[in-house]
Amino acid sequence: MCKKHLPRSVSRRDILRYTLAGAGLAALGPLGRGLIPVASGAPIAAHRRLVSLFCYGGYDGLNLLVPTTNAAYYTRRPSIAVQPANALDIGEADYRLHPELDRIAALFGTGEACAFRLVGYPQANLSHFISQDIHSWGVRGDFSPLGIDESGWVARYADLHAPTPMGAAAIGVGRPLEFEGGMSNPFMAGSLAGFEFSDSSIGSSDHAHRMATLSSVLQSYSGDTLTTEAKNALDQGIQLSDQIQLAVSSYQDPMSGSPFSAAYPTSTPGRYLRDAAILIRGGFETRVFMTGFNGWDTHGSQGNETGTMANLIARMDDAVGTFVDDCKDMGVWNDTLLLISSEFGRRNFENGSTGTDHGHGNIFFAIGGNLSGTARLYGPDITEADVSGQNWLHYEVDYRDMFREAVANHLGGNGAAVFPEVQAINTFLGYV
Amino acid sequence: MHTPRSLRSRCAPIGALLVALLVVPACGGGGGGGGPEPSPGTPAYLSLAPKAALTDTDVRHFLQRTHFGFSQPHYDAIGQLGFGPYVDAMTTYADTTALETAARNAYLVDAQDPTGDFPSASDLARWWLYMALLNENPFQERMALHWHDHFATSTTVLDTANSHYFINHVTLWRHDGASNLRDLLITMALDSAMLVWLDGISNVDGAPNENFGREFLELFCLGVDVEYTQQDIVEAARAFTGFRQRFDAATQKNFIEFDPARHDHSAKTVLGVLIPAQTPGAGEVHEYDQMVDIVLGTNEAGTGVSRVGQWIIRSLLEGFCYEDPPQAVIDELANDLRAAAWDLKPVLMKLFQSEAFFSAEAQAGIVKGPIEHVVGFTRTTGLVGNPSEIDRRLQLMGNRLTQPPTVDGWPGGTQWLSAQGMLDRANLLNYLTEQSEGLQASLSITALQLLPAPDADSTATVDSLITRLRVTPSDAERTALITYLDTERDNGGVVTPDLFDPVGDPTEAENRVRGLLWILGQHPTYQLR
Numbered sequence: 001m002c003k004k005h006l007p008r009s010v011s012r013r014d015i016l017r018y019t020l021a022g023a024g025l026a027a028l029g030p031l032g033r034g035l036i037p038v039a040s041g042a043p044i045a046a047h048r049r050l051v052s053l054f055c056y057g058g059y060d061g062l063n064l065l066v067p068t069t070n071a072a073y074y075t076r077r078p079s080i081a082v083q084p085a086n087a088l089d090i091g092e093a094d095y096r097l098h099p100e101l102d103r104i105a106a107l108f109g110t111g112e113a114c115a116f117r118l119v120g121y122p123q124a125n126l127s128h129f130i131s132q133d134i135h136s137w138g139v140r141g142d143f144s145p146l147g148i149d150e151s152g153w154v155a156r157y158a159d160l161h162a163p164t165p166m167g168a169a170a171i172g173v174g175r176p177l178e179f180e181g182g183m184s185n186p187f188m189a190g191s192l193a194g195f196e197f198s199d200s201s202i203g204s205s206d207h208a209h210r211m212a213t214l215s216s217v218l219q220s221y222s223g224d225t226l227t228t229e230a231k232n233a234l235d236q237g238i239q240l241s242d243q244i245q246l247a248v249s250s251y252q253d254p255m256s257g258s259p260f261s262a263a264y265p266t267s268t269p270g271r272y273l274r275d276a277a278i279l280i281r282g283g284f285e286t287r288v289f290m291t292g293f294n295g296w297d298t299h300g301s302q303g304n305e306t307g308t309m310a311n312l313i314a315r316m317d318d319a320v321g322t323f324v325d326d327c328k329d330m331g332v333w334n335d336t337l338l339l340i341s342s343e344f345g346r347r348n349f350e351n352g353s354t355g356t357d358h359g360h361g362n363i364f365f366a367i368g369g370n371l372s373g374t375a376r377l378y379g380p381d382i383t384e385a386d387v388s389g390q391n392w393l394h395y396e397v398d399y400r401d402m403f404r405e406a407v408a409n410h411l412g413g414n415g416a417a418v419f420p421e422v423q424a425i426n427t428f429l430g431y432v
Numbered sequence: 433m434h435t436p437r438s439l440r441s442r443c444a445p446i447g448a449l450l451v452a453l454l455v456v457p458a459c460g461g462g463g464g465g466g467g468p469e470p471s472p473g474t475p476a477y478l479s480l481a482p483k484a485a486l487t488d489t490d491v492r493h494f495l496q497r498t499h500f501g502f503s504q505p506h507y508d509a510i511g512q513l514g515f516g517p518y519v520d521a522m523t524t525y526a527d528t529t530a531l532e533t534a535a536r537n538a539y540l541v542d543a544q545d546p547t548g549d550f551p552s553a554s555d556l557a558r559w560w561l562y563m564a565l566l567n568e569n570p571f572q573e574r575m576a577l578h579w580h581d582h583f584a585t586s587t588t589v590l591d592t593a594n595s596h597y598f599i600n601h602v603t604l605w606r607h608d609g610a611s612n613l614r615d616l617l618i619t620m621a622l623d624s625a626m627l628v629w630l631d632g633i634s635n636v637d638g639a640p641n642e643n644f645g646r647e648f649l650e651l652f653c654l655g656v657d658v659e660y661t662q663q664d665i666v667e668a669a670r671a672f673t674g675f676r677q678r679f680d681a682a683t684q685k686n687f688i689e690f691d692p693a694r695h696d697h698s699a700k701t702v703l704g705v706l707i708p709a710q711t712p713g714a715g716e717v718h719e720y721d722q723m724v725d726i727v728l729g730t731n732e733a734g735t736g737v738s739r740v741g742q743w744i745i746r747s748l749l750e751g752f753c754y755e756d757p758p759q760a761v762i763d764e765l766a767n768d769l770r771a772a773a774w775d776l777k778p779v780l781m782k783l784f785q786s787e788a789f790f791s792a793e794a795q796a797g798i799v800k801g802p803i804e805h806v807v808g809f810t811r812t813t814g815l816v817g818n819p820s821e822i823d824r825r826l827q828l829m830g831n832r833l834t835q836p837p838t839v840d841g842w843p844g845g846t847q848w849l850s851a852q853g854m855l856d857r858a859n860l861l862n863y864l865t866e867q868s869e870g871l872q873a874s875l876s877i878t879a880l881q882l883l884p885a886p887d888a889d890s891t892a893t894v895d896s897l898i899t900r901l902r903v904t905p906s907d908a909e910r911t912a913l914i915t916y917l918d919t920e921r922d923n924g925g926v927v928t929p930d931l932f933d934p935v936g937d938p939t940e941a942e943n944r945v946r947g948l949l950w951i952l953g954q955h956p957t958y959q960l961r
Contacts, residue, residue, distance in 0.1 A: 127657075175849065180846075188852055189852045190828065194828065197855060197858055200865070200947070200950070206943060209947065210947040216912045217905065217912050217913065217955065220912070221909060226799060226846065227957050230959040233851045233854045237858075299634075299643040300641060351639050351642075352641060355631075357642045357643070
């Protein structure tokens with residue numbers, strides 16, 4: 001079973017390790033591999049964190065940040081438009097939020113959330129999978145002129161700034177392309193509660209015995225690239241499972257754990273963001289969290305204030321709102337930035353099945369305790385001509401400016417190294 | 433509305449599974465032969481000439497790739513029939529009615545649903561998994577899994593009234609996986625589950641829905657941005673208009689029909705080919721088979737090689753042969769496929785007997801997905817579990833049959849190799865190697881049956897099992913495994929040397945072999961196929 005999309009000449013399997021050209025980082029040795037993570041139960045680490053929540057399927061940004069005074073929006077979306085009276089006021093004359101974004105709307109009111117309009121990248125690609133890959137790589141064109149091998153942007157960040165096994169974490173999204181390449185070994189979990197070995201029913205002594213044998217086999221193992229990937233993944237599981245379980249049980253402790261342990265919605269984003277909070281409260285040194293959930297490919301029966309997409313929005317909003325409260329309780333909110341994005345926007349008009357087909361330009365969000373800008377909205381205004389005269393929104397803000405500023409100004413990292421490609425459009429946003 | 437099927441699924445399926453795992457497959461003989469002569473100057477990985485003599489390792493590689501893993505009866509059958517005739521028989525699917533009836537009785541039919549027309553999503557997943565575990569021709573199931581990944585469709589969009597669509601959908605991949613590509617494409621495009629999954633039933637004249645049109649070109653037939661443009665997608669979507677879903681109150685089931693009033697009767701031009709306008713009215717017909725013929729007629733400029741041929745062959749090579757297929761091999765098989773009027777069988781036979789298939793590059797390994805991992809382990813060791821429990825765990829691992837995450841199928845490759853993924857594999861093998869379910873005990877399935885001799889010592893046992901599972905430990909690792917069999921560890925954690933003795937203490941030996949199988953299942957080399 002192979003991924004069908006190999007838009008570049010090299011397959012994922014053969015992705016060479018990202019070369020740390022020149023930098024004195026070679027002194028760190030085999031980055032990440034085998035380093036002992038910060039033990040769970042340590043105090044909450046004092047450093048900045050970035051959480052990327054990716055909405056797979058291409059969400060319809062125009063129904064998230066609704067251009068309530070844009071007549072073309074209502075003309076072209078007779079049944080799926082969100083009506084101004086039902087949308088949430090964020091203090092902007094021409095834009096309101098979808099009614100299910102109530103918790104995020106409140107954060108707009110306190111200067112803890114903002115949105116970016118007309119976000120995209122050069123040469124729109126309307127394939128989910130190519131567009132997702134472009135976002136994962138942080139590179140639109142070829143890697144060869146950049147002098148680096150193919151790698152995801154989180155892998156590049158982790159190599160430079162967070163090379164330990166817990167330095168970057170993917171939760172619930174498998175092993176995303178963001179983590180491919182590079183020399184660090186980010187943490188990937190589907191569910192922290194399930195991140196442990198089952199004992200053999202034959203008897204716990206047998207389990208300990210076979211685990212000891214397995215560990216000794218792994219210690220002496222040396223193989224090719226692929227089997228080494230397998231070995232590293234298993235090593236990581238063995239090394240971390242006890243600490244992860246300690247973090248889970250500490251988080252859930254009714255006396256000393258999180259007061260929000262039971263408050264998260266049981267939806268997919270709720271579970272994933274709760275797991276992120278467990279890692280933070282557990283004292284792990286994770287800098288970048290990558291998570292997301294799908295369902296946003298609303299070709300049919302998209303709904304408006306209610307319906308399919310509204311349900312997805314509600315799930316996202318409840319999960320994010322709870323996570324923000326949890327972070328505030330932990331005292332880490334001023335160190336935390338959450339970015340919400342998706343592979344592309346959708347058509348300006350509804351199709352015959354009251355849904356929307358694939359488009360390009362979109363609206364992204366940033367939520368955090370230390371947003372520096374005073375603006376609630378970044379990027380140009382969405383004009384009537386943008387909506388009426390085009391099939392889909394064009395882009396005027398490269399999504400990488402949003403992420404680069406997060407890496408450079410929020411995380412204090414080398415934004416130019418993580419997003420090295422020369423862009424056709426550069427925008428200084430100054431939101432963080 | 434359905435009663436739990438746990439009791440049912442714990443008894444009948446497992447009894448049949450035991451039989452299936454031990455029976456010699458019924459392979460028809462005949463056929464084979466022919467093909468091009470080996471060309472001495474060509475590197476093996478580029479050569480589609482038949483490999484002259486297969487080694488023991490070659491046969492095990494073949495079983496790993498095409499049968500989910502080693503199986504003694506199939507290994508023996510290759511020896512008895514000869515390799516060419518075996519591949520011929522394997523790609524000629526026998527009637528599997530008995531298996532399907534057993535699966536249907538176990539998972540689709542019950543007192544509340546005597547016709548089996550209202551299966552739940554879990555019913556469908558377990559029904560198929562059961563057949564994948566039991567089929568005496570594992571290739572038929574491996575091939576079906578391949579097409580399920582390529583033409584990925586999920587039960588998640590179905591409900592009680594139309595979940596029965598998926599029975600035909602699975603049957604298409606299971607019955608016709610080695611048949612004719614043109615027929616497969618047409619049947620796939622018109623398949624009811626597909627029409628729901630990619631919005632074909634809401635694609636209407638005047639307001640086309642591009643979902644199926646795009647994926648038909650991009651994912652199913654041509655590859656991303658190969659030959660087609662956005663305008664082709666728009667035109668294709670118009671050609672695909674006209675189907676709708678209706679509810680039949682008498683049967684309480686949905687059905688799908690073509691409604692000329694919803695079809696765009698004006699002319700379309702797709703990939704440079706004109707689909708003429710139709711006269712509006714009752715005589716109007718759908719244009720799905722025309723669309724299939726248009727894409728099948730698309731060739732690469734310059735070489736003239738079929739674009740669909742290239743895309744489908746690439747998919748087959750990535751699934752069965754190697755991850756980075758050389759263009760020359762793709763093009764040769766793509767030409768063969770078109771020359772065979774799109775019959776898949778001769779192409780599959782040529783591939784599986786080729787020097788390329790057995791080349792070092794092809795044997796280097798492809799990452800097993802969880803389905804391949806668990807079905808392979810069960811078929812290779814005979815240690816069975818309850819398909820319902822296996823399905824539950826596959827769902828957690830993101831590799832549930834009937835539910836690929838997107839129309840792109842499963843991500844695959846190294847994306848399976850996360851720490852969580854490895855823990856999940858370990859825990860699934862823990863389930864299969866434990867005996868708490870009592871299934872294996874009640875069916876007298878023992879791990880000791882895998883020993884090379886009833887009184888085999890630890891060294892012979894380790895060597896036999898690493899060969900069977902295709903695990904390749906270093907000398908030091910092998911020594912650690914032998915020591916494991918020759919060691920006792922008490923509840924206090926005290927380790928004492930104690931020779932492996934399957935005759936004198938079969939209970940203890942059984943436990944140790946099961947522990948050894950669990951360890952081997954974690955070995956890095958076992959994660960590849």
